[in-house]
Amino acid sequence: MHRLIAYCWRVLLLAMMLAAPLARADLTVDIVGGGSSRYPLTILPMQNEEWLPEAVTQTVKSDLAMTGLFGLLEPPGGTVLPASPQAFDPAPWQQNGSRAVLYGKVTKLEGGLLRLTFWAETVNPREQKLAAEFDVHSSQLRDVAHRIADMVYEALLGSKSLFASRIAFVVQKGKESRLQVADVDGRRAQTVLRSAEPIISPAWSPDGSRLAYVSFENKKPVIYVQDLATGQRRLLANFKGSNSAPTWSPDGRKLAIVLTLSGNSQVYIINADGTGLSRFSYSDAIDTEPVFSPDGRQIAFVSDRSGGPQIYIQALDGSKTVRRVTFQGVYNVSPAFSPDGRQLAYVRREGGRFKVMLQDLATGDARMISNSAFDESPSFAPNGKMVLYASDEGGRSVLYAASTQHPGRVKLGVLEGQVQDAAWGPFNP
Amino acid sequence: MKVLPFVVAAAAVLLSACASTSNPADTANAGNTAIVSGNSGSTTGSAGSSSLNPAQPLPQVDAAGAEAAAYAGVNGKSVFFDFDQFAIKDEYKSVVEAHAAYLGKYKGHVLVQGNTDVRGSREYNLALGQRRAESVKQSLEVLGVKPEQVEAVSFGMEKPRATGTADSDHAQNRRADFAYQ
Numbered sequence: 001m002h003r004l005i006a007y008c009w010r011v012l013l014l015a016m017m018l019a020a021p022l023a024r025a026d027l028t029v030d031i032v033g034g035g036s037s038r039y040p041l042t043i044l045p046m047q048n049e050e051w052l053p054e055a056v057t058q059t060v061k062s063d064l065a066m067t068g069l070f071g072l073l074e075p076p077g078g079t080v081l082p083a084s085p086q087a088f089d090p091a092p093w094q095q096n097g098s099r100a101v102l103y104g105k106v107t108k109l110e111g112g113l114l115r116l117t118f119w120a121e122t123v124n125p126r127e128q129k130l131a132a133e134f135d136v137h138s139s140q141l142r143d144v145a146h147r148i149a150d151m152v153y154e155a156l157l158g159s160k161s162l163f164a165s166r167i168a169f170v171v172q173k174g175k176e177s178r179l180q181v182a183d184v185d186g187r188r189a190q191t192v193l194r195s196a197e198p199i200i201s202p203a204w205s206p207d208g209s210r211l212a213y214v215s216f217e218n219k220k221p222v223i224y225v226q227d228l229a230t231g232q233r234r235l236l237a238n239f240k241g242s243n244s245a246p247t248w249s250p251d252g253r254k255l256a257i258v259l260t261l262s263g264n265s266q267v268y269i270i271n272a273d274g275t276g277l278s279r280f281s282y283s284d285a286i287d288t289e290p291v292f293s294p295d296g297r298q299i300a301f302v303s304d305r306s307g308g309p310q311i312y313i314q315a316l317d318g319s320k321t322v323r324r325v326t327f328q329g330v331y332n333v334s335p336a337f338s339p340d341g342r343q344l345a346y347v348r349r350e351g352g353r354f355k356v357m358l359q360d361l362a363t364g365d366a367r368m369i370s371n372s373a374f375d376e377s378p379s380f381a382p383n384g385k386m387v388l389y390a391s392d393e394g395g396r397s398v399l400y401a402a403s404t405q406h407p408g409r410v411k412l413g414v415l416e417g418q419v420q421d422a423a424w425g426p427f428n429p
Numbered sequence: 430m431k432v433l434p435f436v437v438a439a440a441a442v443l444l445s446a447c448a449s450t451s452n453p454a455d456t457a458n459a460g461n462t463a464i465v466s467g468n469s470g471s472t473t474g475s476a477g478s479s480s481l482n483p484a485q486p487l488p489q490v491d492a493a494g495a496e497a498a499a500y501a502g503v504n505g506k507s508v509f510f511d512f513d514q515f516a517i518k519d520e521y522k523s524v525v526e527a528h529a530a531y532l533g534k535y536k537g538h539v540l541v542q543g544n545t546d547v548r549g550s551r552e553y554n555l556a557l558g559q560r561r562a563e564s565v566k567q568s569l570e571v572l573g574v575k576p577e578q579v580e581a582v583s584f585g586m587e588k589p590r591a592t593g594t595a596d597s598d599h600a601q602n603r604r605a606d607f608a609y610q
Binding site: 190191192193194195196197198200201215216217219220221226231233240241242244245258260263264265286288289302309331333334347349354374376377421 | 462463464465540542548549550551552553555556557559560563566567580581582583584585587588608
């Protein structure tokens with residue numbers, strides 16, 4: 001089957017508006033762990049790629065490696081780079097174990113524009129899976145690279161990719177906390193809030209335009225909502241006691257938050273404009289870390305009503321039906337629903353170590369997907385195929401992304417600072 | 430094999446239109462970082478729409494009077510807790526009593542700030558710190574302090590007094606502080 005993909009830059013504009021390189025804190029992608037059933041792929045440099053100020057195919061490689069779903073093969077030295085399907089010879093790639101090859105070329109156009117043309121073909125049998133062309137300015141190359149990675153992912157694997165989204169996290173540098181937003185690989189990080197006091201629990205609005213978070217700037221935790229495009233922010237909740245743990249309903253109209261008006265931490269629902277507060281959970285214990293299910297009908301939260309902290313799911317229909325969903329271990333916290341609502345990621349403490357677990361909600365089966373001692377704040381990629389979390393590495397907090405399908409993790413290593421409280425955003429509008 | 434022709438969707442004309450659309454966004458980006466300073470609660474940058482209620486940095490202490498001496502007697506005195514506990518140990522009851530006496534006599538307002546050691550979920554720790562602060566608040570009220578004089582809040586694991594990983598460091602962080610306003 002031939003696939004023809006036409007592409008307009010217009011759809012990328014919103015992403016680019018917010019992803020302009022303001023404050024760079026480059027992160028590196030390290031692959032740790034392995035998997036045996038990855039898609040074997042060779043990515044050739046584009047012909048004339050040396051004309052580009054930035055190595056596009058390196059970013060495509062780094063992106064696809066990060067997913068844990070591709071096994072990238074290195075072409076031998078001296079490989080002649082094909083610049084068209086007519087010039088492409090599948091034979092050597094059949095022999096090196098590749099299932100597909102990505103190749104292409106760069107052409108200079110009038111007015112400083114660059115034309116990037118590329119193809120992805122399977123080699124046995126030979127079949128064109130992707131052919132596309134971008135006419136771009138050199139400032140747009142990183143967006144093009146992420147877009148190519150998405151196109152290759154989707155053409156070869158047949159499912160939705162994840163690079164058209166962003167991540168949020170908090171960086172602590174000395175006494176300063178910075179709330180940052182970055183590309184999925186951690187690059188092009190932008191600071192959206194700087195504070196001399198801690199910032200925790202960033203939560204993306206479902207349309208990706210706003211972040212809710214908890215700030216300690218007023219000597220107590222209060223919840224703000226900040227618009228990312230304008231930087232405008234406003235108080236969402238500043239009730240007596242502590243205000244924390246905001247997350248959005250799937251329609252973006254409400255947030256679940258935690259307040260202490262009753263003398264203990266309980267879950268409340270509030271409209272996104274700060275009106276219409278109502279109590280959701282009723283216990284004399286701690287109820288916290290609420291998250292809406294993707295269908296908006298339930299909330300998962302942590303409660304120590306049975307002794308230690310465990311995860312419960314309660315319906316929003318007013319029936320107040322509550323069921324406990326974690327039974328292994330004495331400490332299960334920080335739940336996150338997968339986008340399809342079938343899985344729950346959370347953190348379990350076991351033998352003094354904190355691990356990210358992935359649990360099938362239908363069967364209750366859970367498996368560990370992180371492997372450090374202090375892993376925290378898991379969140380799903382919008383396609384459900386990866387989980388982002390923060391981890392301790394020799395006293396420094398760093399971000400990892402783990403595949404939900406294969407064993408293996410990727411480290412997004414920042415150069416400095418403590419990187420914590422990661423939150424994977426929705427697909428860019 | 431056959432190759433279909435390309436559709437070059439991103440024509441230069443469209444591109445330039447796109448580029449001019451995106452320029453204002455680049456400019457706007459320079460101003461989309463909000464900056465807050467913790468002590469004053471003030472906000473600068475383009476995030477000036479927030480209606481903050483600035484916390485008073487220090488109580489108005491009557492330097493000439495007994496209040497100053499009384500304040501000096503309670504200022505900085507914290508209550509420390511055992512691991513996973515929120516009960517006030519006997520050795521810290523005198524601390525709570527001293528704060529209760531000060532609040533009873535001088536009718537001030539105090540934030541009781543609960544803290545935890547640096548292990549586990551940030552939000553669950555925030556709730557555990559809240560439980561410690563509420564425990565102190567209840568003790569103050571039993572000793573006659575009016576509920577409106579006390580607000581129990583939590584810093585969770587976010588503001589450790591000791592940053593080491595020894596048991597003694599963790600013990601330093603399992604505490605409730607009193608911040609007079």
